[in-house]
Amino acid sequence: MPPVSAASAPALEEVKRVEELRQEALRAEALAQADAQRAAAQAVARQEVAQREAQRQEASRLEAQRADALAQAAAQREAQQQESLRQEAQRAEVAAQAAARQQAAQLAAQEAAQREAQRQEASRLEAQRAEALTQAAAQREVQRQEALRQEAQRAEVAAQAAARQQAAQLAAQEATQREAQRQVAQRSADQPVAVQIVEKPPEARMESSKRRTLIGRTYQDLRLRMMAEGWRQKIEQNAPFDVLQAAKSGPYDNPVVTVALRRDGRLESVVIDHSSGVPAIDNAVRRIVLMLSPFAPFSSDLAADYDVIEIRRVWTFDTAVRLLYAGS
Numbered sequence: 349m350p351p352v353s354a355a356s357a358p359a360l361e362e363v364k365r366v367e368e369l370r371q372e373a374l375r376a377e378a379l380a381q382a383d384a385q386r387a388a389a390q391a392v393a394r395q396e397v398a399q400r401e402a403q404r405q406e407a408s409r410l411e412a413q414r415a416d417a418l419a420q421a422a423a424q425r426e427a428q429q430q431e432s433l434r435q436e437a438q439r440a441e442v443a444a445q446a447a448a449r450q451q452a453a454q455l456a457a458q459e460a461a462q463r464e465a466q467r468q469e470a471s472r473l474e475a476q477r478a479e480a481l482t483q484a485a486a487q488r489e490v491q492r493q494e495a496l497r498q499e500a501q502r503a504e505v506a507a508q509a510a511a512r513q514q515a516a517q518l519a520a521q522e523a524t525q526r527e528a529q530r531q532v533a534q535r536s537a538d539q540p541v542a543v544q545i546v547e548k549p550p551e552a553r554m555e556s557s558k559r560r561t562l563i564g565r566t567y568q569d570l571r572l573r574m575m576a577e578g579w580r581q582k583i584e585q586n587a588p589f590d591v592l593q594a595a596k597s598g599p600y601d602n603p604v605v606t607v608a609l610r611r612d613g614r615l616e617s618v619v620i621d622h623s624s625g626v627p628a629i630d631n632a633v634r635r636i637v638l639m640l641s642p643f644a645p646f647s648s649d650l651a652a653d654y655d656v657i658e659i660r661r662v663w664t665f666d667t668a669v670r671l672l673y674a675g676s
Contacts, residue, residue: 558653558654558655558656559654559655559656559657559658560572560654560656560657560658561606561657561658561659561660562576562657562658562659562660563660563673563674571647571649571650572650572657575644575646575647575650575657576657576659578643578644579607579609579643579644579659580659580661580671582640582643582644583636583637583640583669583671584668584669584670584671586640587636587640587669588636588639589665589668589669591632591635591636592629592632592633592636592665592669593665594632595626595628595629595631595632596626596629596665597626597628598626599625600624600625600626600629601622601623601624601625602624602662602663602664602672603620603621603622603623603624603629603630603633603662603663604620604621604622604660604661604662604663604674605618605619605620605621605633605637605660605661605663606618606619606621606658606659606660607619607637607658607659607660607661608656608657608658609643609656609657609658609659610655610656611645611646611650611651611654611655611656612642612645612646613641613642613643613644613645613646614641614642615637615638615641615642615643616656618633618634618637618638620633620634621660621674633663636669660674661673661674662674
């Protein structure tokens with residue numbers, strides 16, 4: 349290097365100082381740049397951290413959304429499953445109820461069928477019992493009719509024998525006696541024909557406080573009506589119709605008959621007040637009343653008031669025996 353003069357030394361110092369200042373400025377600038385770079389790097393790092401944090405938060409948010417969506421989906425699936433279970437249980441309950449109703453209907457039908465079978469069996473047994481009773485009643489009626497027929501036949505035979513005996517006795521009597529009997533019979537023809545079943549004085553048939561004659565519907569005593577009605581029913585229900593039918597041999601009138609009953613139900617008398625015009629019919633009426641006696645005794649209160657009750661009725665027998673009220 350060339351030698352430096354004294355005059356140039358300050359300039360050199362100045363140049364040196366300037367150079368040092370420049371170098372110092374360069375160093376300061378370099379430091380500033382380094383600081384700026386560090387600051388920029390730190391800012392970039394902070395941005396990256398912030399970005400990563402934002403990404404993490406976004407990821408967390410998305411994860412939370414996914415978890416919430418999964419939870420909602422799981423809850424929805426659970427709700428659907430519970431709903432399916434509920435509907436299945438409801439269907440099962442409906443099916444059980446339907447099965448129970450069907451079973452109840454089947455049981456009701458079986459019980460109804462059983463009751464119907466029992467009813468039919470009871471009806472069959474009842475019909476059998478009724479048939480047996482009807483057959484027994486028919487058999488008893490046949491036996492009763494046969495007994496009545498035999499009784500009527502015996503009575504007819506006895507009447508014929510008595511008539512023959514009486515005819516033989518009458519034939520043996522004197523002519524004057526026959527004439528007297530004819531006159532008596534002529535006088536009796538104009539009066540009601542009476543048959544005395546039980547001996548009694550003639551004045552006993554007169555109305556008194558202990559004797560009552562029932563003719564029409566005018567009597568008010570309920571006891572008398574009931575007693576007369578019971579007697580009528582016995583006659584109509586038990587009289588052998590064939591006996592009267594057999595006696596009808598031509599035109600006839602409905603006979604008016606008075607039957608006198610004692611308090612114990614025994615027959616006192618049968619009086620033909622108006623003859624039928626056919627002796628066989630009048631005799632058949634007498635035999636029927638006699639055959640069906642004795643009748644029911646008077647009730648205690650009725651027996652306290654009456655000894656004898658006479659019942660007068662019109663006898664009709666076109667298709668069955670019927671007793672009608674006689675006119676007063």
